[in-house]
Each structure stands twice: as structure tokens, then as C-alpha cells.
Amino acid sequence: MPNLSSQHRSPHERRAHRLQRLRQLSFWLDSAIPIPGTRHRIGLDPLIGLLPGGGDTAGLFLSAFVVIEAARMGATKSTLSLMAFNILLETVVGTVPGLGDVFDATWKSNLRNLELLEKQFNLPQPVQRAKNHWFAILLILGLIVVFLGCAYLSFLLLRWIIQTLSTLS
Numbered sequence: 001m002p003n004l005s006s007q008h009r010s011p012h013e014r015r016a017h018r019l020q021r022l023r024q025l026s027f028w029l030d031s032a033i034p035i036p037g038t039r040h041r042i043g044l045d046p047l048i049g050l051l052p053g054g055g056d057t058a059g060l061f062l063s064a065f066v067v068i069e070a071a072r073m074g075a076t077k078s079t080l081s082l083m084a085f086n087i088l089l090e091t092v093v094g095t096v097p098g099l100g101d102v103f104d105a106t107w108k109s110n111l112r113n114l115e116l117l118e119k120q121f122n123l124p125q126p127v128q129r130a131k132n133h134w135f136a137i138l139l140i141l142g143l144i145v146v147f148l149g150c151a152y153l154s155f156l157l158l159r160w161i162i163q164t165l166s167t168l169s
Helices: 011-030 044-049 055-073 077-094 099-107 109-122 129-168
Strands: none
Touching: 011 044, 011 055, 011 109, 044 055, 044 099, 055 077, 055 109, 055 129, 077 099, 077 109, 077 129
16 A cells, blocks of 8 residues: 555544554553563553652653544544543542552553544544644643642652651651
8 A cells, every 4th residue: 555645645544544653652651561470561651650750740741642632633522521531530549659650550541542532433423623622732731730739749748758757766
């Protein structure tokens, strides 16, 4: 099959190409690495989340890319909202030390979001691109605000733990 440039592809072909890129990104973020001796896999997202001070932020931005692409493809507001909820849940729970890392490795918000997107495009529905693009941007901004709030609460909790431990010594 000839390699067509982006402008010569049909809307269906462009959507299929974007979905394939999102499948690859979601795979790398959520299930690229097999855990030896088990049937389970993890991705780079939970590993990136282990980095103190910026890992969860980087994971949030990578996950947000999937939502932005979904909006560009014409995903509905309800699909975009569910996608944002998946990221929000993973981000909020991810701020809890230990438990958050395990949850991040098992929840796999990017693969869940890809399933939502694929499910939507298998259904014949009219799409409203411009409105949904701005809606996705607002959702992403909301996720960033929630993440910053969670990071601040984590900082306060860590500071309290350190102060409590230092007074016990």
C-alpha cells in the first residue's frame, strides 16, 4: 500500500493512523514491560511516577496527550469526561506513597482511555470537533489543578511526618 501523506488520506485513514499512534503510546505507558514469573505487565507510566518531584506530573502530561488527540479526532464530551476521570483517579490515588504506585501500575488509565475511544468510534455518531477540542483543554487544565493540589497535600503530609518523627527523636 502506498505511503500517503497526511493531507491525502481520508478522514477514516487519518483517524485510524492517530488511533494506531495512541495504541502504541498507551502500550508503552501502561503495559510494555512484562513482570517476570507472572502474566502481569507494567508500563513506563508507573515507573516515571516513582521519580520524586516530577514523575507524576510527567505521567499526567503524557496521559493528557491521549485526551487531546481524542478531542482532535472528534471524541464526544462524555468520552472525554470519562477519559479525564480515569486520569484524575490515577493522579489523585497516585499521590499516596506506595499504594499510589501499585494503583498506577494496575489501573492503566491510558489503555482504559484507548478502549473508550475505540468504543466510541465503532458507534455511528455525529462529531462536534471544535467544541470538544476546547472542552478537552478545560478538562486537562482541571486535571493539572487537581494534580497541583494533590502534590501540595503530599508535601504537607510529608512535612508533617518529618516533623513528627523529629520530635519523637
